[in-house]
Amino acid sequence: xxxxxxxxxxxxxxxxxxxxxxxxxxxxxxxxxxxxxxxxxxxxxxxxxxxxxxxxxxxxxxxxxxxxxxxxxxxxxxxxxxxxxxxxxxxxxxxxxxxxxxxxxxxxxxxxxxxxxxxxxxxxxxxxxxxxxxxxxxxxxxxxxxxxxxxxxxxxxxxxxxxxxxxxxxxxxxxxxxxxxxxxxxxxxxxxxxxxx
Amino acid sequence: xxxxxxxxxxxxxxxxxxxxxxxxxxxxxxxxxxxxxxxxxxxxxxxxxxxxxxxxxxxxxxxxxxxxxxxxxxxxxxxxxxxxxxxxxxxxxxxxxxxxxxxxxxxxxxxxxxxxxxxxxxxxxxxxxxxxxxxxxxxxxxxxxxxxxxxxxxxxxxxxxxxxxxxxxxxxxxxxxxxxxxxxxxxxxxxxxxxxxxxxxxxxxxxxxxxxxxxxxxxxxxxxxxxxxxxxxxxxxxxxxxxxxxxxxxxxxxxxxxxxxxxxxxxxxxxxxxxxxxxxxxxxxxxxxxxxxxxxxxxxxxxxxxxxxxxxxxxxxxxxxxxxxxxxxxxxxxxxxxxxxxxxxxxxxxxxxxxxxxxxxxxxxxxxxxxxx
Numbered sequence: 001x002x003x004x005x006x007x008x009x010x011x012x013x014x015x016x017x018x019x020x021x022x023x024x025x026x027x028x029x030x031x032x033x034x035x036x037x038x039x040x041x042x043x044x045x046x047x048x049x050x051x052x053x054x055x056x057x058x059x060x061x062x063x064x065x066x067x068x069x070x071x072x073x074x075x076x077x078x079x080x081x082x083x084x085x086x087x088x089x090x091x092x093x094x095x096x097x098x099x100x101x102x103x104x105x106x107x108x109x110x111x112x113x114x115x116x117x118x119x120x121x122x123x124x125x126x127x128x129x130x131x132x133x134x135x136x137x138x139x140x141x142x143x144x145x146x147x148x149x150x151x152x153x154x155x156x157x158x159x160x161x162x163x164x165x166x167x168x169x170x171x172x173x174x175x176x177x178x179x180x181x182x183x184x185x186x187x188x189x190x191x192x193x194x195x196x197x
Numbered sequence: 198x199x200x201x202x203x204x205x206x207x208x209x210x211x212x213x214x215x216x217x218x219x220x221x222x223x224x225x226x227x228x229x230x231x232x233x234x235x236x237x238x239x240x241x242x243x244x245x246x247x248x249x250x251x252x253x254x255x256x257x258x259x260x261x262x263x264x265x266x267x268x269x270x271x272x273x274x275x276x277x278x279x280x281x282x283x284x285x286x287x288x289x290x291x292x293x294x295x296x297x298x299x300x301x302x303x304x305x306x307x308x309x310x311x312x313x314x315x316x317x318x319x320x321x322x323x324x325x326x327x328x329x330x331x332x333x334x335x336x337x338x339x340x341x342x343x344x345x346x347x348x349x350x351x352x353x354x355x356x357x358x359x360x361x362x363x364x365x366x367x368x369x370x371x372x373x374x375x376x377x378x379x380x381x382x383x384x385x386x387x388x389x390x391x392x393x394x395x396x397x398x399x400x401x402x403x404x405x406x407x408x409x410x411x412x413x414x415x416x417x418x419x420x421x422x423x424x425x426x427x428x429x430x431x432x433x434x435x436x437x438x439x440x441x442x443x444x445x446x447x448x449x450x451x452x453x454x455x456x457x458x459x460x461x462x463x464x465x466x467x468x469x470x471x472x473x474x475x476x477x478x479x480x481x482x483x484x485x486x487x488x489x490x491x492x493x494x495x496x497x498x499x500x501x502x503x504x505x506x507x508x509x510x511x512x513x514x515x516x517x518x519x520x521x522x523x524x525x526x527x528x529x530x531x532x533x534x535x536x537x538x539x540x541x542x543x544x545x546x547x548x549x550x551x552x553x554x555x556x557x558x559x560x561x562x563x564x565x566x567x568x569x570x
Binding site for chain 2: 048067068082083145
């Protein structure tokens with residue numbers, strides 16, 4: 001873009017093109033919404049910020065060409081948080097009030113812990129040579145829906161049909177358990193009938 | 198340097214055109230990167246204008262149509278005074294709504310109150326960008342169209358819930374919770390019908406789904422699979438009506454019980470945004486039904502060459518909007534014909550009837566594919 005300008009040689013790849021700028025913009029939005037998720041006192045507002053944080057995570061996946069993961073992120077997590085919102089409204093009272101405030105020593109401890117974590121991450125991750133190169137590692141349609149599905153549901157040596165089916169049985173079990181807990185027993189039904197009569 | 202690009206035929210046209218124009222500029226401004234950046238910006242503006250034109254432009258037309266259809270169903274005339282047959286009436290109403298003062302009720306959560314209408318608008322605009330209006334007219338020709346539609350539909354219910362809760366009004370909250378329960382339930386059968394279409398057409402791209410229905414009327418998915426296609430179409434119609442919160446499934450609004458449901462406390466522009474989202478959802482759901490079942494932008498050929506040649510002379514865009522407005526007319530007639538079910542009847546209908554039928558339909562579709570090869 002600017003032929004005269006030489007970018008300094010750094011281990012980090014600095015924003016060179018649209019993709020890098022997009023990454024940094026999305027990452028900043030993601031961090032800000034994540035901080036708001038824990039900082040906001042109203043539980044519902046915090047849920048909404050969590051949703052926006054998930055959306056930006058999905059956009060990050062899109063930037064990495066992992067389209068199905070991005071959509072699964074939106075479908076599963078945002079759908080899940082929406083249901084969480086429903087239950088928050090249903091099950092909590094005094095929702096709109098700022099009901100609780102964390103004590104200062106706890107905030108200080110949290111800050112110290114997170115700064116230590118960031119320091120360790122930067123110290124360990126920055127020297128890795130793989131991080132500084134921006135090259136795309138896989139073929140362009142490696143994560144397309146067709147390849148993804150063939151891999152997930154195929155029955156060759158490197159595909160995952162059996163774990164997939166096992167997980168579906170687990171889901172069925174949880175569904176049946178939920179219905180068993182929620183349904184009325186025979187005694188309860190008879191009692192209700194008596195009350196009505 | 199990587200520059201994102203809009204992948205559709207008009208995008209290709211602009212990408213070809215920009216280097217030809219920049220060739221006349223001084224040499225200092227000529228570079229491939231600059232060309233691609235300029236082409237991308239032009240394409241992005243074109244896409245945004247196109248989506249906004251279809252969405253915002255169709256809303257006044259639909260409001261007028263709704264009033265007229267409603268009036269004629271009830272043996273009235275509808276708006277007649279302002280302009281020829283009342284055509285200016287909706288424009289006047291829209292202007293009135295946009296110039297109203299915007300205020301929130303006391304005790305409302307202001308941030309959520311004003312964010313909710315914006316969240317509601319995400320899903321319809323996003324779905325509209327995926328729909329192929331003609332062979333060359335599609336904003337985002339992405340390979341995962343149907344999963345994307347299923348994914349973004351979740352935002353609508355989020356906006357409704359937030360709007361209802363943040364209004365600080367018990368009727369709004371009741372309406373929002375009813376609507377949340379309803380949309381979360383009907384989303385399942387809505388997604389399953391779309392998966393049925395994906396299964397029989399073998400693609401999640403909406404353009405591929407349209408192209409798989411090329412040929413005569415009997416190649417459309419509604420007729421191509423005997424009986425199953427028609428059942429799937431009817432189920433899609435029912436579940437999308439419930440998904441849009443339209444009558445007869447409008448228990449979320451139910452003005453006789455809840456004074457208007459989740460948008461009771463809204464006025465001015467935020468209310469207009471809820472209203473707009475409702476009507477854009479009508480367009481996008483009709484467009485989805487058209488794309489998935491009624492052959493998209495293909496002309497209704499009957500397999501008799503002289504007639505087909507005449508029909509094919511009409512551009513695809515006209516056929517597409519003709520079918521879309523036929524579907525919208527169907528939705529409106531259903532709205533003014535059927536009575537509203539109770540909340541428990543609505544839930545029973547979804548969980549005890551629609552969902553099992555959908556599962557059977559998916560299995561039958563798979564069997565049909567296996568048998569017909």
